[in-house]
Amino acid sequence: MIELINVTKEYQMGDTVVAALRGVTSSIGKGEFVSIVGPSGSGKSTLMNLIGCLDTPTHGRYVLAGEAVEKLSIDRLAEVRNTTIGFVFQTFNLLPRLTALENVEVPLVYAGVPRAQRREVARAMLERVGLPDRARHKPNELSGGQRQRVAIARALASKPAVLLADEPTGALDSVTGEEIMELFHTLHSEGSTIVLVTHEPELARRAERIIRMHDGEVV
Amino acid sequence: MRGITQWENTRISVRSIAGSPIRSALTALGVMIGVAAVIILVALGRGAQTQVESSLNSLGANLLIVYSGEPRGTALVRSNTANIRPTLSEDDLAMIRALPPELVLLSAPASTANVQLKFENRNIAASVVGTGPEYPEIRNFRPIYGSFFTEIDVERRSAVVLLGAQVYRDLFDPGRDPVGESVRINGVSYRVLGVMEEKGSAAQDSSVLIPISTFQRRVSGDSNYAMISIQAASSEVMREVQSVIEQQILRLHRLPSMEYADFYIANQMDLLSTVAGVAGTFTLLLASIAGISLVVGGVGIMNIMLVSVTERTREIGVRMALGARPRDITAQFLTEAVVLAIGGGIIGIALGITGSWVAMNMARTAAEVSIFSVVAAFGFSVLIGLFFGGYPAWRASRLDPIEALRYE
Ligand SMILES: Nc1ncnc2c1ncn2[C@@H]1O[C@H](COP(=O)(O)OP(=O)(O)OP(=O)(O)O)[C@@H](O)[C@H]1O
Ligand SMILES: [Mg+2]
Numbered sequence: 001m002i003e004l005i006n007v008t009k010e011y012q013m014g015d016t017v018v019a020a021l022r023g024v025t026s027s028i029g030k031g032e033f034v035s036i037v038g039p040s041g042s043g044k045s046t047l048m049n050l051i052g053c054l055d056t057p058t059h060g061r062y063v064l065a066g067e068a069v070e071k072l073s074i075d076r077l078a079e080v081r082n083t084t085i086g087f088v089f090q091t092f093n094l095l096p097r098l099t100a101l102e103n104v105e106v107p108l109v110y111a112g113v114p115r116a117q118r119r120e121v122a123r124a125m126l127e128r129v130g131l132p133d134r135a136r137h138k139p140n141e142l143s144g145g146q147r148q149r150v151a152i153a154r155a156l157a158s159k160p161a162v163l164l165a166d167e168p169t170g171a172l173d174s175v176t177g178e179e180i181m182e183l184f185h186t187l188h189s190e191g192s193t194i195v196l197v198t199h200e201p202e203l204a205r206r207a208e209r210i211i212r213m214h215d216g217e218v219v
Numbered sequence: 220m221r222g223i224t225q226w227e228n229t230r231i232s233v234r235s236i237a238g239s240p241i242r243s244a245l246t247a248l249g250v251m252i253g254v255a256a257v258i259i260l261v262a263l264g265r266g267a268q269t270q271v272e273s274s275l276n277s278l279g280a281n282l283l284i285v286y287s288g289e290p291r292g293t294a295l296v297r298s299n300t301a302n303i304r305p306t307l308s309e310d311d312l313a314m315i316r317a318l319p320p321e322l323v324l325l326s327a328p329a330s331t332a333n334v335q336l337k338f339e340n341r342n343i344a345a346s347v348v349g350t351g352p353e354y355p356e357i358r359n360f361r362p363i364y365g366s367f368f369t370e371i372d373v374e375r376r377s378a379v380v381l382l383g384a385q386v387y388r389d390l391f392d393p394g395r396d397p398v399g400e401s402v403r404i405n406g407v408s409y410r411v412l413g414v415m416e417e418k419g420s421a422a423q424d425s426s427v428l429i430p431i432s433t434f435q436r437r438v439s440g441d442s443n444y445a446m447i448s449i450q451a452a453s454s455e456v457m458r459e460v461q462s463v464i465e466q467q468i469l470r471l472h473r474l475p476s477m478e479y480a481d482f483y484i485a486n487q488m489d490l491l492s493t494v495a496g497v498a499g500t501f502t503l504l505l506a507s508i509a510g511i512s513l514v515v516g517g518v519g520i521m522n523i524m525l526v527s528v529t530e531r532t533r534e535i536g537v538r539m540a541l542g543a544r545p546r547d548i549t550a551q552f553l554t555e556a557v558v559l560a561i562g563g564g565i566i567g568i569a570l571g572i573t574g575s576w577v578a579m580n581m582a583r584t585a586a587e588v589s590i591f592s593v594v595a596a597f598g599f600s601v602l603i604g605l606f607f608g609g610y611p612a613w614r615a616s617r618l619d620p621i622e623a624l625r626y627e
Pocket of ligand 2: 044045046166
């Protein structure tokens with residue numbers, strides 16, 4: 001599903017070049033639940049952004065679902081993000097003016113799915129994350145945990161091949177975080193491929209596999 | 220199948236605009252005022268133009284006037300012709316009358332003099348015009364009371380007179396019937412036939428009209444005419460009539476060219492086109508001033524859109540992460556700018572039409588709303604939305620998704 005071969009990512013900071021990733025080689029199979037851990041600044045988010053096609057590697061190869069990502073056009077990258085990837089962010093990143101249901105619809109809007117069909121899918125997704133009765137609420141009318149559930153429903157809406165979550169429990173208390181993790185495990189058991197970045201060893205251990213990072217490298 | 224539809228983009232824009240109604244209204248205000256200004260100013264310009272044209276036409280239809288003497292200014296009707304030495308002869312008039320009806324319908328000679336008018340114990344200075352029975356038709360200047368003198372009066376050199384409206388007021392008490400009364404001109408008694416309609420021009424309202432033959436015999440003692448008024452068959456032949464008459468009078472007066480001419484012809488067409496040209500320039504000037512305010516309105520839209528793009532950086536990042544292509548982001552913000560501009564434009568059109576109506580009905584100003592200005596103002600506001608929304612939209616689409624997501 002995900003194949004990274006000697007991937008590097010460098011940022012130009014004035015005169016100096018900062019290497020966020022220094023030759024990462026790794027692969028994640030379909031249906032796997034992998035967690036990525038490592039100290040702050042070790043390159044976890046950078047790696048997630050690459051996997052999620054929000055960014056492209058400076059060097060190296062990245063093959064996602066059989067497609068060489070480093071060769072893709074900007075538009076095709078957007079399309080891959082839309083259909084193949086589901087993102088869950090630490091800060092939820094819901095659109096504040098839209099209701100929960102409408103937020104879940106957003107990826108489907110960009111996929112060109114007709115309205116009625118979109119509604120139906122979005123409702124099903126909210127149900128799946130356990131929020132069928134909050135469809136008409138705006139994000140600021142929801143608790144943190146509920147917001148993250150909406151965000152997960154949104155990530156699931158386009159039935160992506162991979163679900164990427166960068167510290168999805170980082171902004172939640174431990175009980176709510178636990179509930180969100182339960183949800184991920186349920187989704188995994190239903191067949192989703194999940195890549196999760198976390199600082200909490202406790203949560204990381206419950207994944208099938210742990211990728212440890214240090215200073216831009218997998219250790 | 221893939222890709223957001225323009226319909227969805229429009230929904231997103233409308234929601235975003237409705238989400239902050241006051242800001243949106245202020246953003247569109249410039250375009251609103253600009254569009255209203257275009258419509259009102261063009262309406263006023265056109266109203267003025269129509270008014271001037273209709274007042275020119277009220278001088279008479281397809282009017283040409285042959286004047287004695289050197290050309291003076293561009294006025295069609297000269298206010299004072301009393302002190303010009305008349306150079307137009309009976310032969311000149313006969314030549315004009317011999318022209319075919321395809322060119323000339325009517326002609327009337329006229330001469331004027333300043334005289335003393337007396338009725339009972341009232342005494343006023345006035346100008347007397349000697350002319351023919353065709354004069355009312357040619358000059359669109361008719362008796363409002365009584366009747367004009369006839370060809371028979373001209374043949375008999377009758378001592379009859381028609382009074383200008385002001386002359387009537389000065390000589391007669393209000394309501395008194397002047398017809399049949401005797402008025403003395405330079406001491407000679409004339410029977411009053413009627414009163415002329417009020418034209419609002421001092422030259423016409425303060426004059427009296429008598430048969431040309433009577434004028435020549437009793438007032439001037441000169442067989443020449445100061446001017447000849449001509450009604451051409453149509454506006455199309457006016458230039459031709461003018462040049463034919465010029466050539467013929469030059470020949471009759473044995474003059475080589477118009478440079479040496481002792482007469483000149485004022486042509487209503489020339490005047491109309493001059494006035495139309497001036498009024499057109501005036502309208503264009505007003506429209507461009509209003510156009511500038513539209514552009515200023517566009518800058519207002521651009522300003523707010525740039526702020527909006529910055530404020531919504533995170534939203535843009537989220538949309539990109541969820542599959543929006545740069546072009547989708549461009550379309551979203553461009554649509555928002557165009558919807559704002561169109562909204563402003565529609566309200567501006569309503570304001571403009573209302574404003575023109577108010578100018579016409581309350582302020583009694585001539586105003587004519589032109590459909591073209593409405594359509595042009597609307598089209599222009601769409602273009603302004605596209606143009607001034609273009610740069611902010613392009614900026615939005617160029618954002619890096621990761622940086623945009625990180626933006627606080
Ligand atoms: N846009 C950028 N420009 C320059 N340097 C960057 C940029 N993004 C990341 N970096 C650098 O790359 C390195 C890795 O950053 P990254 O965000 O991937 O770390 P992380 O492992 O996610 O850390 P954390 O656990 O704190 O989230 C850091 O040293 C960071 O400073
Ligand atoms: Mg990180």
